[in-house]
Amino acid sequence: MRRTIAVLAGLVLTFTGAACGGKAEPAAAPTPGERPAAAPTPSERPAAAPTPSERPAAGNHELTLQHGGVKRSYLLHAPPGYDPARPTALVIALHFFPGTGADMRELTGLDARADRKNFLVAYPDGRFGGFNALICCGSADDVGFLTALTGHLVDTWRVDPDRVYLTGISNGGDLSFRVAVEATGVFAAIGVVSGGYSGPLTEPDSYVPKRPVSVITFVGGQDQYAGIFQDGLSTWQRRLGCRPVPGRKPAAPAGLSRADARCADGSDVTVWSLPEMSHSWPGATSGTLADPDAGVSATDLIWEFFAAHPRRT
Numbered sequence: 001m002r003r004t005i006a007v008l009a010g011l012v013l014t015f016t017g018a019a020c021g022g023k024a025e026p027a028a029a030p031t032p033g034e035r036p037a038a039a040p041t042p043s044e045r046p047a048a049a050p051t052p053s054e055r056p057a058a059g060n061h062e063l064t065l066q067h068g069g070v071k072r073s074y075l076l077h078a079p080p081g082y083d084p085a086r087p088t089a090l091v092i093a094l095h096f097f098p099g100t101g102a103d104m105r106e107l108t109g110l111d112a113r114a115d116r117k118n119f120l121v122a123y124p125d126g127r128f129g130g131f132n133a134l135i136c137c138g139s140a141d142d143v144g145f146l147t148a149l150t151g152h153l154v155d156t157w158r159v160d161p162d163r164v165y166l167t168g169i170s171n172g173g174d175l176s177f178r179v180a181v182e183a184t185g186v187f188a189a190i191g192v193v194s195g196g197y198s199g200p201l202t203e204p205d206s207y208v209p210k211r212p213v214s215v216i217t218f219v220g221g222q223d224q225y226a227g228i229f230q231d232g233l234s235t236w237q238r239r240l241g242c243r244p245v246p247g248r249k250p251a252a253p254a255g256l257s258r259a260d261a262r263c264a265d266g267s268d269v270t271v272w273s274l275p276e277m278s279h280s281w282p283g284a285t286s287g288t289l290a291d292p293d294a295g296v297s298a299t300d301l302i303w304e305f306f307a308a309h310p311r312r313t
Helices: 002-019 101-108 110-117 142-156 171-182 226-239 298-307
Strands: 059-067 070-078 088-094 120-124 159-169 189-193 214-220 257-262 268-274
Touching: 059 142, 070 101, 070 110, 070 142, 088 101, 088 110, 088 142, 088 171, 088 298, 101 110, 101 120, 101 159, 110 120, 110 298, 120 142, 142 159, 142 171, 159 171, 159 298, 171 189, 189 298, 214 226, 214 298, 226 268, 268 298
Parallel strands: 088 120, 088 159, 159 189, 189 214, 214 268
Antiparallel strands: 059 070, 070 120, 257 268
């Protein structure tokens, strides 16, 4: 609700300035990872020529996919042990705003993890630097695009449909929650870093996944949006009937905390709270929003969580 108010306030100020005839000041360039109240909605450009046929093989690939009359681009990493004849897990990683798939690749280090554990990683580019998530940015059909991308990779790259996962930071983390709700049955689990479940779409109690989607998330205590993220997680768990997992308190490095819950639909929720972290990716050693001193590696913990949570049927 607080970010919704910020959006409306921004719109009021915009229209007030125009009505008074004042000269508009040029907009400052957005800071990477900053969650803007609203983003410009440029018109969609015509789609380019069809993409040439892909040849599934190990290595790094720069690919495109036509969706909704628009040519969407993404990077795909296939590990050295990739075998197109054998079903393989897939992680789709969503960048911050403004950003690119290449930025997300550098930040997360997921390629190295994929090489060790033998899974595919896709890094889509948002339209004009952002994704149409719960708060911003733009108007692209990103839920439809990610659903189509998954279907394409299942068909062409022999992805195992029971082991498809989504992770993201900031704007990409917000979209992960939206996709978990709206792309029914596509993703087994999501990993959200410095992102949240909030905004106008989330206000109805009915706005929850219709099939189980497990969640692991990381919230920094110094993040200006930490309160919003925590409120959203409380709402998510209340709506899905999640209860703390009984037994021994989960282990966590000194100063950090981890809370595990099991929900009524059989999904799991793991929340990492990092009091000294800001709006960052914990454990990242390079790239925008990296926090190498956070005390844990989100990349490693997210993959471990994904590997333990195939799609529930």
